[in-house]
Amino acid sequence: MMKLTKGIILLVVISMMFFLAGCAKRGVAPVEEVTPPAQPTQEEATMPEAEMPKMEEEVAVEPMLTTSSLEEEMATFEQNMIFFEFDKFSLNPEARKTLAEQASFLNSNPEIKLRIEGYCDERGTLEYNLALGERRAKSAQEYLVFLGINPDRISIISYGEERPMDPNHNEDAWAKNRRAQFDILGK
Template sequence: MFWLLLVVLTLALAPGCAKKPATGGNEEQPVVTNVSDKDVSGVDQSGMSGSGVTDRTGQDAGLQAASAALNRIHFAFDQFSLSGEARRTLTANADYLRANPGIKVKIEGHCDERGSDEYNLALGERRAQATKDYLASLGISSSRLMTISYGEEKPLDPASNEAAWAKNRRAEFSPAR
C-alpha cells in the first residue's frame, strides 16, 4: 500500500517539474539612452538647433528620417563578406551619412538560428565589423560607427526555413546623435 501511494504521489507531482518551453527570443531588450543635454521630457536644452524636434513618442524626427534612409544588408549562409548588392546599399548609406554628419550609427550584426549561440554571436560581430570597415573605407569616420552582435536573438522572421533564414542573416543600422 505504501509503495502504491508513493508511485501515485510521484506521478501526480512529476508534471510540475517539466521544463518550460523556450519563448523563441522575442523578449524585449532593454533600451540604453545616454542623457546629456536633454532632460527626461526629450526637450533639447542646448538650444534650438533643429535637431531636438521630437514627436509625441519622444523620438527625434531626424533620427526617424535616418532610420528610414539607412537600409539593411544581407549575407550568404555562414559568411561575413559583402556581396555586390550589399556594397551598393552601403554606398547609398554612406552618401546619406556624409550628408548628415551629426548622425552616428550602431551597426547590428544578426544571424539565422543555425549554429551555436557563441558561434552566431561571433559571426554577427564579424558581419557588423565588415560593414563598419566598408563604410569607413567610403570616408565615414569610425568614431561615428559602433558595432554590436545580436547573433540569432532578434530574427526578422521566426520561421525555420531557408527564406526566413536568408532574411535573418543581416546587418541593420540604428541611428543616434
C-alpha cells in the same frame, strides 16, 4: 649573419611602413576631396541654425518641411539592411550598393552617429554565431569607413542568432535573419 637578418627585418619593416602609409593615403584620398566642401557646409549648417528663430517667424513651413524629410531619410536609413550568405561575413554587390547609400546619407548628415547590429540565422550554433554576428557588423563598419565615414561615428554590436527578423524555420526566414541593421543613436 645576425646583421643580415636585422637588415632584412629593417627592410621589411620599412617597406611595410611605406605600404601601410600607401594604404592610409588611399583610404584618406576620397575624404580629402570631400573635406574642403564638408567643412564650409558644416559652418553653413550652424549659421542658419543660429538664425533659425528669425526665419521661423517669417516662414514657418520651410524648416518643418526640411525636418520631416530628414526624418524620412533617417527612417529609410534605418530600414536599409544588408544580407549575408550562410556562415559568411563578406559583402555582396547588393550589400555594397546599400552601404554606399548609407554612406552618402552619413556624409550629408555628419552629426549622426550610428550602431550597426550584426545578426545570424538559427542554423549555426549559438556561441559561434555571436562571433559571426560581430564580424558581419564589422564588415559593414569597415566598408563605411572605406567610403570615408569617420570610424568614431560607428559602433557595432552582435546579437548572434537572437532577435530574428522572421521567426520561421525556413530558407526565406534564414535569408532575412542573416543581416546587418543600422541604428541611429540619440534620436
